[in-house]
Amino acid sequence: MDANKIIDVKNLIKKFGDFIAVDDISFSVDKGEIFAFLGPNGAGKSTTIKILTTLLTSTSGDIRINGHNPELEPDLVRRMFGIVFQDTSLDDELTAWENMEFHGVLYDVPKKLRRERIQSLMQFVELWDRKNSLVKEFSGGMKRRLEIARGLLHHPKIIFLDEPTLGLDPQTRNHMWEYLKDLNKKEGTTIFFTTHYMEEADRIADKIAVIDHGKIIASGTSSDLKKETNTETLEDAFLSLTGNVIREESASSVDHMRTNRRMWKR
Amino acid sequence: MKIYILWLRQIKRYLRSKSRILGSLAQPLLFLLAMGYGFGSVFQKAGQGNYVNFLAPGIIGMSIIFTSVFTGIEIIWDRQFGFLKEMMVAPMSRLNIMIGRTMGGATVATMQGVIVLLLSMLFGFHPYSFIGVLFTIPVMFLVALLFTALGTMIASLLDDMQGFQLIMNFLIMPLFFLSGALFPLEGLPKVMSIITKLDPLSYGVDAFRYLLINSSHYGIGLDITILSIITGFFLLLGGYFFKKIQI
Numbered sequence: 458m459d460a461n462k463i464i465d466v467k468n469l470i471k472k473f474g475d476f477i478a479v480d481d482i483s484f485s486v487d488k489g490e491i492f493a494f495l496g497p498n499g500a501g502k503s504t505t506i507k508i509l510t511t512l513l514t515s516t517s518g519d520i521r522i523n524g525h526n527p528e529l530e531p532d533l534v535r536r537m538f539g540i541v542f543q544d545t546s547l548d549d550e551l552t553a554w555e556n557m558e559f560h561g562v563l564y565d566v567p568k569k570l571r572r573e574r575i576q577s578l579m580q581f582v583e584l585w586d587r588k589n590s591l592v593k594e595f596s597g598g599m600k601r602r603l604e605i606a607r608g609l610l611h612h613p614k615i616i617f618l619d620e621p622t623l624g625l626d627p628q629t630r631n632h633m634w635e636y637l638k639d640l641n642k643k644e645g646t647t648i649f650f651t652t653h654y655m656e657e658a659d660r661i662a663d664k665i666a667v668i669d670h671g672k673i674i675a676s677g678t679s680s681d682l683k684k685e686t687n688t689e690t691l692e693d694a695f696l697s698l699t700g701n702v703i704r705e706e707s708a709s710s711v712d713h714m715r716t717n718r719r720m721w722k723r
Numbered sequence: 724m725k726i727y728i729l730w731l732r733q734i735k736r737y738l739r740s741k742s743r744i745l746g747s748l749a750q751p752l753l754f755l756l757a758m759g760y761g762f763g764s765v766f767q768k769a770g771q772g773n774y775v776n777f778l779a780p781g782i783i784g785m786s787i788i789f790t791s792v793f794t795g796i797e798i799i800w801d802r803q804f805g806f807l808k809e810m811m812v813a814p815m816s817r818l819n820i821m822i823g824r825t826m827g828g829a830t831v832a833t834m835q836g837v838i839v840l841l842l843s844m845l846f847g848f849h850p851y852s853f854i855g856v857l858f859t860i861p862v863m864f865l866v867a868l869l870f871t872a873l874g875t876m877i878a879s880l881l882d883d884m885q886g887f888q889l890i891m892n893f894l895i896m897p898l899f900f901l902s903g904a905l906f907p908l909e910g911l912p913k914v915m916s917i918i919t920k921l922d923p924l925s926y927g928v929d930a931f932r933y934l935l936i937n938s939s940h941y942g943i944g945l946d947i948t949i950l951s952i953i954t955g956f957f958l959l960l961g962g963y964f965f966k967k968i969q970i
Binding site for chain 1 (some may be wrong): 724725728732735736739740804805806807808809810811812813814815816969970
């Protein structure tokens with residue numbers, strides 16, 4: 458086992474019944490690297506992230522997060538990463554500060570340190586003056602910023618970001634990446650993210666892996682991928698690798714529920 | 724500490740939703756007033772005494788079963804709003820998450836039960852003794868725990884709120900109506916008598932009646948024993964199903 462690899466995945470397979478969501482993938486991420494995990498909808502990105510972050514168990518394969526197996530030592534692994542999910546995961550009925558406090562307690566951050574960090578993180582994401590507002594009054598961008606602050610509260614070694622910039626305006630997006638890059642440089646925090654914005658991956662990631670139909674079909678730096686596919690931009694490289702067919706993603710029950718909720722609200 | 728913060732979250736959410744508190748008080752009060760005073764004279768003539776006094780413990784049981792099943796089922800909302808994920812990736816066991824949530828939900832339901840008890844006293848309910856009222860509170864918590872665990876179990880098996888109406892009509896309503904909350908358990912037809920014996924809420928309401936109006940069908944000892952056993956069993960089952968939730 459290479460000590461420099463903070464995420465090391467070998468022959469990971471995940472099946473849901475007959476459906477193979479993740480089909481024998483292997484990849485690794487070095488300590489302090491910014492790693493982009495790209496793929497069309499339904500390619501297996503979120504499933505892989507869920508397995509890495511202990512939310513799902515794999516069908517087979519060997520995973521190491523900083524040398525530990527997430528299935529055998531879940532609590533140890535959980536302390537090592539922070540995560541910003543694709544959909545918000547804040548409690549709307551609590552205030553911004555209470556959401557942070559809740560997280561800090563769950564991750565055993567001692568009280569004094571917790572209070573200090575909550576203040577400095579919330580100041581950084583420019584939400585400190587809104588600390589006593591209920592989260593349900595926040596805009597999408599504010600929620601995202603709060604989630605990033607929350608994900609960093611326990612000083613994780615890795616931060617997972619599943620489409621963190623979806624629906625954010627360019628200002629917020631830039632601000633967010635500035636901060637994350639800064640964190641990466643200063644603290645050596647490894648960043649693992651997915652995105653559909655190719656120029657974002659091109660600009661920010663040290664290394665990229667492209668997954669499609671549950672298999673990793675290419676990996677390397679952005680210029681490696683462009684060279685390999687003989688294209689000018691990462692977007693073209695991505696399309697040349699994954700084809701032009703639009704993917705259907707079956708709506709999950711949660712999506713159905715969202716639709717219903719919208720209906721009720723009207 | 725972690726269990727405490729999960730508990731605290733439930734309490735905060737409850738105290739903040741004033742409309743929910745008011746809304747969930749309307750139904751029990753309506754039952755108490757319409758039925759309590761509507762059937763009062765018939766009940767009296769049948770030689771059964773004061774119907775409001777008889778009914779109030781049943782209505783307390785009603786508010787507890789509705790509130791606690793609902794707080795249990797709220798896990799579905801947590802899943803929808805994504806907050807369940809935040810809890811699931813935190814370094815704590817699934818069992819502790821379930822315990823914290825269930826304790827919180829049961830506390831909320833107990834608070835609701837106490838409010839209904841106090842309100843019913845305003846509307847003509849006379850408890851037998853003050854000590855009895857005090858002892859009712861831990862029994863309320865036990866009943867609330869039982870049904871919150873049941874709600875958790877159901878929520879772990881459901882994917883979305885679509886099934887909620889089904890659960891309400893085919894599980895919670897029958898549990899309430901067949902519990903003896905509204906009628907005396909003496910002299911029931913054989914089938915009915917068996918059904919009420921299978922309904923855990925029967926024992927809860929019976930225990931409330933023992934403590935509040937000093938009248939009991941099964942006896943307080945049997946009530947508490949059965950409630951404790953079923954609560955323990957439902958907590959285990961709830962914990963088991965909660966562990967199996969996939970996000």
